[in-house]
Amino acid sequence: AQTVTQSQPEMSVQEAETVTLSCTYDTSESDYYLFWYKQPPSRQMILVIRQEAYKQQNATENRFSVNFQKAAKSFSLKISDSQLGDAAMYFCAPPLKGAQKLVFGQGTRLTINP
Amino acid sequence: NAGVTQTPKFRILKIGQSMTLQCAQDMNHNYMYWYRQDPGMGLKLIYYSVGAGITDKGEVPNGYNVSRSTTEDFPLRLELAAPSQTSVYFCASSRQGDGYTFGSGTRLTVV
Numbered sequence: 001a002q003t004v005t006q007s008q009p010e011m012s013v014q015e016a017e018t019v020t021l022s023c024t025y026d027t028s029e030s031d032y033y034l035f036w037y038k039q040p041p042s043r044q045m046i047l048v049i050r051q052e053a054y055k056q057q058n059a060t061e062n063r064f065s066v067n068f069q070k071a072a073k074s075f076s077l078k079i080s081d082s083q084l085g086d087a088a089m090y091f092c093a094p095p096l097k098g099a100q101k102l103v104f105g106q107g108t109r110l111t112i113n114p
Numbered sequence: 115n116a117g118v119t120q121t122p123k124f125r126i127l128k129i130g131q132s133m134t135l136q137c138a139q140d141m142n143h144n145y146m147y148w149y150r151q152d153p154g155m156g157l158k159l160i161y162y163s164v165g166a167g168i169t170d171k172g173e174v175p176n177g178y179n180v181s182r183s184t185t186e187d188f189p190l191r192l193e194l195a196a197p198s199q200t201s202v203y204f205c206a207s208s209r210q211g212d213g214y215t216f217g218s219g220t221r222l223t224v225v
Contacts, residue, residue, distance in 0.1 A: 004156075035213050045157075045204060045216035052211075091156055100145055100164070100210060101172070104156035 006092055006105035013082050014113050020067075021077045021108045023092030029053075032095040034068070035102065036077045040088040048090070051075065079110075087112045116140050120205050120217035127195040127224045135190040135220050137205030143215070145208045146188040147172075148180065150201040151219075157204060163188055195224045 004025040013019040025034075036048040051059045051068050058066050063080045075094065079086055089109050093102040121136045139146065144165045149157035149172075159172030163182040177199060179191040188207075192199060202221050206214035 033211055033213075037213075043202065043219050045206075045214070047213040047215075050213050096159060096173070100208070101147070101159060101162055102214065103159070103173075104149075106154075106156045 004092055004094055004103050004105040006090075006108050008108045009106070010109045010111070012111040012113055013079075015082055015084060017082055018078060018080045019082055019110065021079075021090050021092075021110070023075045023077070023094075023105060025073050025075065025092070025094035025103075025105075027073070027095055029095050034066075034075050034095070035093040036064075036066070036075075037091045037093055037104075038086075038088045039091065039107070045091075049077065082112050084112050084114060086110060118205055118207055118215050118217040120203075120220050122220060123218065124221050125223070127192075127222065129195060129197065129224060131195050132191070132193050133195070135192070135203055135205070135222075137188045137190065137217060138186050139188075139205075139207040139215070140186065141207060141215065142185060143207035143209055144185070145210070146182065147206045147208075147214065148178070148188070148190045149204045149206065150174065150199075151204060152201050160190065160203075192222075197224050200224045 032053045034051045038046045049061045067076045089107040092105040096103040118139045147162045148160040158174045161180040163169045205217040208214045
């Protein structure tokens with residue numbers, strides 16, 4: 001079965017601090033892409049960051065970076081200098097069977113305290 | 115550039131009614147998807163398509179049907195609506211290897 005686990009249902013952090021959201025997954029694919037998505041209260045799904053599994057270098061997008069451990073099937077998201085606008089549900093999305101289809105974790109609700 | 119357009123945004127159905135959720139994209143993406151999101155949960159894949167004329171089941175296809183006659187459109191049909199189909203439905207599209215572009219979602223309530 002294709003599974004993804006986000007073990008932190010809720011996280012909170014002080015504004016300007018750093019927070020890391022964890023994700024582990026199981027896949028039989030060898031060449032694939034992984035994603036983190038953000039869902040604010042507007043419910044719009046917004047792509048945060050993309051990682052190519054065949055690349056050893058961890059992806060970075062401004063204040064967002066990942067720690068990708070392919071052998072351990074771990075894909076955590078680090079948010080630096082947290083801002084109030086970062087408050088949202090965050091979903092890890094590794095591939096479902098067939099590399100182009102994604103399976104979504106249950107999400108981590110991130111609260112930013114001013 | 116509209117991206118992915120879903121209609122309607124909200125709908126209330128009575129048990130046993132049918133309806134079609136519309137989805138259109140203008141980015142010439144080959145891949146299109148339908149997901150549902152139950153309250154407090156992640157997204158579950160209902161159906162997907164890798165191109166016009168080709169569709170396949172996802173994790174939770176029962177009670178739904180799809181068609182893909184053009185690259186742009188990927189409607190989702192609900193037959194004989196049931197309360198268990200109360201959810202938020204998302205359509206998405208992508209190119210190979212890229213992240214999804216999502217529509218804004220349809221909130222469906224079956225009463």
